[in-house]
Amino acid sequence: MIPYGRQDITQGDLDAVHDVLTSDFLTQGPKVPAFEAAVCAATGAAHGVAVNSATSALHIACLALGLGRGDLMWTSPITFVASANVGHLCGAEVDFVDIEPGSFNMCPEALEAKLERAGAAGRLPKVLIPVHMCGQPARMERIGALARRYGVRVVEDASHAIGARDGTGATGACRWSDITVFSFHPVKIVTTAEGGMAVTNDPTLAAAMERLRSHGVTRDPALMAHPDTGPWVYEQIELGLNYRMTELQAALGISQMQRLEAYVARRNALAERYDRLLADLPLSRPERGADMLSAFHLYVIQVDPSRRRAIFDHLRGAGIGVNVHYIPVHTQPYWRRHGFAPGDFPKAEAYYAGAISIPLFATMTEAQQDEVVSALRAIL
Known part of the structure; x- marks a missing residue:
């Protein structure tokens, strides 16, 4: 079976992980910050916060932006x-913005119309999460400008798109967003x-996400209520989680990042x-903009829906490991129970x-x- 995607593990990757296994640190050592620095160097972001999944990164990004009960979040x-x-998970309500048929990404025109209606109704979202589907950058300059006009915070879901670029630079530089999130699942780049x-140019957001990935605990005297009670003292100052990345994972990531450009070039x-x-x-x-370099996490074709x-089934039977990405989120049983129905986002459903x-x-x-x-x- 030819899989739709798979990892590439070299001897250098194996050696990097082995070195960690024989070192003093399996977690909370020097490799995680080194991996964060490698991703920041590749993207142009000022700060990186490594975690155990892109889902965790999205969660702490939203928490750091203050998303909570009574707020509204929009995504694709x-x-x-x-x-x-x-x-x-943050306690907010969720809604969606339909896609562009060509790029499969959030449509800026649909976003503008929806923001106008929401502004008039006094129900603007607090956080917007555009998705760089298949590795193709969304039209972030337009999306970011709309978000700023309406006072909406932006988290780019670039889980598919490390190594991608648009006409203004690398995905992850956060030129048009507050935070960008990447995934390092085995089928990703x-x-x-x-x-x-999660990467960001805002040091306050970075510090908040660092605390949130580790139980909301700090040893920073400037943030502590009682910093002078002993050198061993730490304080939990907010509700966080254990979303930490291990040293083994970070070592593998550092090794893999050395081949990022080669991987993206080969996929293209x-x-x-x-x-x-x-x-x-x-x-x-799949279409792609003339001024954009897709990371090409996925190559999606579209065929006659009736066939x-x-x-x-024919392709699977021939040993071709095809898949479908993705079933529109609003049609899932969980989201139907929250008021969504087929027909709500027709371009997504047609895709x-x-x-x-x-x-x-x-x-x-x-x-x-x-x-x-x-x-x-x-x-x-």
């Missing part, structure tokens, strides 16, 4: 459920097994080859009806890619 309906779930990171080369090989077939290929199941993610990963060979294309030709 085409994303993994975590992007929406963190709003409810670089991996720490499980893991995530494979995507361009797919573009050529699939050009004459009755399917839609999607037959095509999917989903014909979407199939075909294999794409940095170590994919052209022979494997030819096998995918051959199987598609056989059914189409």
Whole structure:
């Protein structure tokens, strides 16, 4: 079976993890800050806070921005459920903004119209989470400008997009957002097994997220109520969680980050080859802006919805590990119980009806890619 995505683990990665296993620190040592520095160097962000998953990073980002009961959070309906779930985990209400059919990302025009209506009704969101779907950057300059106009804080869900760029620079530089979140799951661009990171240019937000990932505890005398009672003293000053990343994960991440540019370049080369090989077939290929470099976490084709199941089953039967990313969040049973229904976000639902993610990963060979294309030709 050719998987839709997979990790690339080298001897250097294994050596890096082995070195940690024989060191003094398995957690809370020097590797986590070194990994944070590596991601900041690659993205241009000032501060990084590494955690055990991108979901955890989204959660502490929202908490640091003060999202809570009585607030409203908006995100895209085409994303993994975590992007929406963190709003409810903070006690906020959640709503969605429909997508652009070409990029699969949040539509700035739909966002503008929704913000105008919400402003008139006095129900503006506190936090907006646009998603860089498949690794393609959302139109953040436009989205960020709208958010600033209405006083909305922005968290970029760039779980798919480390190494991506738009016309203004690297994804993660937080030019148009307060915080950007990355994922390091095995099928993502670089991996720490499980893991995530929130990056920001705001030192106050960074310090808050550092506390929130570790129980809300501080040893900073400036923040403590009773700092002079002993050198051993720590104080819990807010409600936090244990979202820490281990030294083993960080060591793997440091090693992987050395190949970030090569991974993104290879994924783009494979995507361009797919573009050529699939050009004459009755399917839609992913679009991307002329001034944008996608990280190409996923290569999503769209086929005739009436044939999607037959095509999917044929490909799986031929040993092609296709998948579908994603079922619109608002159609999930949990979210239907909170008032959403099919038809609420028609562009997201139209995208989903014909979407199939075909294999794409940095170590994919052209022979494997030819096998995918051959199987598609056989059914189409």
